[in-house]
Amino acid sequence: MASQTILVTGAAGFLGSHLCDALFAEGNSVIGVDNFSTGNRDNVAHLASQSRFKLVEHDITRPFDPGKVDYVFNLASPASPIDYSRLGVETLMVGSAGTVNMLDLARKYNAGFLHASTSECYGDPEVHPQVETYWGNVNPIGPRSVYDEAKRFSEAAAMAYHRYYGVNTHLVRIFNTYGPRLQPNDGRVISNFMIQALRGEPLTIYGDGSQTRSFCYVSDLIEGILRLSRSDEHLPVNIGNPNEFTILECAHEVLVATGSKSELIFKPLPQDDPTRRRPDITRARAVLSWEPSINLRQGLEKSLAYFKACTNGSSKH
Numbered sequence: 524m525a526s527q528t529i530l531v532t533g534a535a536g537f538l539g540s541h542l543c544d545a546l547f548a549e550g551n552s553v554i555g556v557d558n559f560s561t562g563n564r565d566n567v568a569h570l571a572s573q574s575r576f577k578l579v580e581h582d583i584t585r586p587f588d589p590g591k592v593d594y595v596f597n598l599a600s601p602a603s604p605i606d607y608s609r610l611g612v613e614t615l616m617v618g619s620a621g622t623v624n625m626l627d628l629a630r631k632y633n634a635g636f637l638h639a640s641t642s643e644c645y646g647d648p649e650v651h652p653q654v655e656t657y658w659g660n661v662n663p664i665g666p667r668s669v670y671d672e673a674k675r676f677s678e679a680a681a682m683a684y685h686r687y688y689g690v691n692t693h694l695v696r697i698f699n700t701y702g703p704r705l706q707p708n709d710g711r712v713i714s715n716f717m718i719q720a721l722r723g724e725p726l727t728i729y730g731d732g733s734q735t736r737s738f739c740y741v742s743d744l745i746e747g748i749l750r751l752s753r754s755d756e757h758l759p760v761n762i763g764n765p766n767e768f769t770i771l772e773c774a775h776e777v778l779v780a781t782g783s784k785s786e787l788i789f790k791p792l793p794q795d796d797p798t799r800r801r802p803d804i805t806r807a808r809a810v811l812s813w814e815p816s817i818n819l820r821q822g823l824e825k826s827l828a829y830f831k832a833c834t835n836g837s838s839k840h
């Protein structure tokens with residue numbers, strides 16, 4: 524494929540930085556945009572001296588025009604419950620105004636557009652596993668709504684720009700993803716458990732630990748996103764690993780991967796915490812010939828060096 528000029532919003536974040544790496548490795552010119560609200564320059568520091576990479580500090584809730592681009596990957600948004608609770612209004616604004624600004628940019632340059640949506644669009648799902656045709660069970664005024672409803676708006680906006688303006692839009696519903704560069708302090712379960720285990724501190728189980736999640740390793744996720752961006756599919760596609768774990772089982776996997784003897788302690792379950800989550804990936808298999816290849820134990824082992832570096836005070840990876 525001929526090299527392209529590609530804009531990645533949220534480039535200094537966990538997923539954005541891995542996406543920049545993959546696009547750069549293919550020979551593309553990559554423009555990263557980030558306001559560093561939850562991301563970290565260190566995540567893309569290894570690309571900083573490259574002529575085909577540029578990092579721009581900008582808040583995408585304000586319009587941004589870097590000149591002609593061939594593709595826009597829109598990943599900017601606080602993503603962990605701790606981050607979007609702290610940055611509630613900012614999360615609503617980046618999902619709404621920010622997404623519309625990036626759709627306008629894609630429309631102006633006749634560029635492709637992919638939006639990072641989320642399994643949170645399904646809320647606390649009554650359908651299991653979650654299939655893309657399920658409309659979800661979201662509390663529109665609950666503490667998670669700043670994230671969930673912003674993402675649901677951004678999906679509606681992408682579909683509208685596709686239907687009314689013919690923009691080549693793609694929507695990926697990302698399920699819990701982990702790996703190196705997951706921010707050590709963003710409160711997500713894998714980062715919390717890995718850091719706690721490596722420090723020999725108790726692992727904090729919220730509720731009784733019977734709630735489930737399905738964890739996808741970052742390289743599998745990035746491959747799915749790239750395939751979707753080059754497909755003709757405009758409807759949402761779930762990308763995630765369908766292997767489902769209770770949070771207690773997840774804690775056990777972390778203890779095995781780290782060789783830690785940490786104990787488990789129980790803390791209150793946050794309000795509206797989804798009870799069960801597992802992607803139905805039939806559509807991804809059919810349309811993208813994609814499925815994940817790395818299981819949780821393998822992915823935790825691949826992430827170990829990064830989390831060890833975090834606990835030693837250095838997190839460059």
Ligand code: NAD
Pocket residue numbers: 532533534535536537538539556557558559560561562563581582583584597598599600601602603606617621639640641642696697698699700701706
């Ligand atoms: P992250 O917090 O590591 O990265 C998000 C990046 O967006 C950060 O670098 C942050 O500084 C930047 N950002 C936030 N608001 C911005 C704004 N207004 N302007 C410019 N930059 C802004 O999170 P992540 O895990 O890498 O998530 C990336 C995307 O994928 C998010 O849109 C998230 O909702 C989505 N997603 C992630 C997961 C997951 O498991 N990691 C699951 C579902 C969806």
Ligand code: UDP
Pocket residue numbers: 603604699710711712713715716727728729730734736770792793796797
């Ligand atoms: N969780 C937990 N202990 C922690 C962090 C999270 O038990 O230290 C639980 C949390 O309540 C949720 C699951 O793990 O049920 C996943 O939480 P995370 O914040 O990673 O993602 P999300 O809730 O957005 O899926």
